[in-house]
Amino acid sequence: MKCTVCREPAVIDLRRHNSNFCASHFTKFCRDQTQKAIDEFDMMTPADKVLVAVSGGKDSLAVWDILLDLGYAASGLYIGLGIGDYSDESKRYAREFAERRGAELIEIDLPAEYGYDIPEGSRAARRAPCSACGLSKRHLFDQAAVDGGFDVLVTGHNLDDEAAVLFGNVLHWQTEYLGRQHPVLPARHGFPRKVKPLVRLGEREMAAYCIVSGIDYIVDECPMAVGNKHIGYKNALNEIERTSPGTKADFYLSFLRKAASRFAGEAEESRDGLGACERCGAPSTADVCAFCRLVERATSARQPVELTRKGS
């Protein structure tokens, strides 16, 4: 198999694009697709101060690498979730990458700074682990972005992630979520702008990007993710993709072009009436925001812990 561009031996075949690439044309392809998403959705410019949410996994390290190569001054933010070996190892990959690229890595440690870890928090709040985790991460990302004066918060969500979320939202006709599912969320009420520059690239492509770029990332799955619905949706879509390459991209990207705006009204309504959390000041519809309630429940059985981040 030869590279579609230079006829050298290919390292990957992308059936959806009817293309094969050598390592250097594949990295260029990933950069071009990222730039295309940034331009198409007006995500950011190199003048913006960019914060990348980094997990130590393939997607977040790849997007960070690509943005640095595209000339963005991008810092990373790593949150230690206290999920045993998985967290220790993922932190090591995040640090190694930052050091290798000479980029700034901001670290927040949930157990040390807030007094709970994800397994505890999830039990105490009677939430699924990924729900407690997502709530914690969203809050800490927002806060760190606002505190650090960043213009935009980047996450590594890729095409497969977004297609799987869309699939789940459509299966249950979650119209409010459909209205909000856009690769750019504008800044408002103390939230930073949030963007997903990898929405044109699949999960397989991001893993391949890391391999050919020599980026070590945590391959093992977070132990909390086992058997969740999201993986089931991804597998179902990949079964379709197996026989009809391009279906995932068409499902998600055509949704954005043709259907998303029809649900925008519902998302607007649910976002109205945001006040500020009386404890942390974050935007919230309740007096005390969901994050502060989670911290309270997760730590109430133990020593009282300050509810604000130490040192800020």
Place this chain on the structure above:
Amino acid sequence: MKLRHPTREVEVPGPISVVKLLNRLDLNRESVLLVRNGELVPGDAMLDDADLIEIRPVISGGAE
């Protein structure tokens, strides 16, 4: 050949192409990458008995 991730030994006589190996193991090409002796290889690459093969899963599961 030896397979990593998860580590196991399967008896698949080479030479065999990546696509055929994945079909044989009932793996979806969308969900894995094939790394031979540390290098990424495409679907038509021929694998030999002496190769160390990693079939790397690419699907991650976090709902966030």
